[in-house]
């Protein structure tokens with residue numbers, strides 16, 4: 056364990072800039088080889104403001120599981136957000152920043168006992184449940200908890216449905232659980248739901264809020280004091296998406312069913328805050344041209360591009376989060392787009408990022424840019440097969456810097472001026488590549504000739 060943990064640094068950008076421009080700056084000297092993210096803190100600030108403007112009554116509690124990057128969590132803490140934590144480690148991360156426990160909801164309806172004890176010791180007392188056994192555990196480990204019943208109400212379509220795993224039936228099960236909790240002497244204070252992550256339907260929030268209203272009555276009748284409504288996550292996060300429509304649905308359902316301001320309303324957005332702030336840059340390190348099939352023209356030939364991040368790294372989102380990712384070449388080209396596929400670096404055939412795509416011809420050393428890569432990517436990534444997961448290079452526009460550096464837990468120490476370079480990959484020194492021991496054998500000659508030799512080989516074959 057490191058004793059001194061360095062504060063995450065954000066480079067303050069002056070003048071006009073873009074994530075693509077920052078990427079170009081980082082890769083232009085040819086030293087950077089590993090994939091990396093450019094994270095724009097300004098995107099998080101803009102989204103927080105937009106949320107407050109559209110849903111002033113709904114307090115966002117950021118779902119940490121979506122992306123637990125310390126800088127993202129610190130920025131949201133600085134802006135005043137609350138947090139949805141699902142485990143002991145997530146609670147530790149957030150309270151470790153100094154966030155008070157009353158700004159945290161332990162929103163996992165199926166919690167290990169030791170995590171409940173930890174939450175209790177940390178002072179995190181608002182927790183969700185959806186079953187009888189969770190009530191028994193709560194009685195044993197945190198009898199003073201403020202419980203929130205999680206009900207099921209699914210969007211007709213969602214990128215990642217959650218109802219199959221969590222949420223009791225609002226009609227068939229919830230009223231009985233509310234009575235049981237009262238009999239056990241436990242306090243239920245509210246209702247929560249999650250309509251599904253990346254929900255495609257907005258009307259579902261109105262249905263769920265209506266169910267919640269009925270359960271507020273049932274809870275009060277059972278002897279509880281109901282005051283907390285948690286509308287969960289499910290909000291879109293990619294650039295170009297908007298929460299205007301869903302905010303109107305939620306606002307009017309709240310006016311209809313919860314007009315009293317004595318009811319506190321929170322939400323647990325994950326994707327909304329994380330997705331668009333992170334742009335991934337990955338490098339093509341190998342290419343393979345498949346010969347055109349019989350009867351096909353040269354134009355229809357297919358090229359395989361191998362990049363240094365794949366489905367075991369950031370692109371796990373393709374498998375687990377059902378994301379559709381888009382590759383944009385960093386260098387513009389006037390050449391025609393051609394059929395291709397994009398593969399990750401591991402030796403697994405499953406490691407395919409884009410099975411059928413079209414790109415202008417790319418070379419070894421070309422960079423591809425993937426926008427909207429902040430949600431459900433980094434925390435799941437593994438360095439499988441020895442390929443490192445990408446580092447995050449954070450930036451913020453100068454006009455926000457003066458405001459953010461005053462907002463605890465961010466401090467002046469989090470920010471630096473200057474160019475974003477590639478410090479984590481220092482210029483290659485002979486010591487890096489050769490084993491230091493004098494006894495070790497000399498490194499063998501490379502198996503393949505350097506790239507420029509390939510041209511001669513090809514000519515010789517013709």
Ligand SMILES: *Cc1c(COP(=O)(O)O)cnc(C)c1O
Pocket residue numbers: 118120121139162163249251252253287288289290323324325326327
């Ligand atoms: C994952 C999760 C969220 C975040 O969902 P998004 O769709 O990313 O907004 C919120 N609440 C709970 C309980 C979750 O499990």
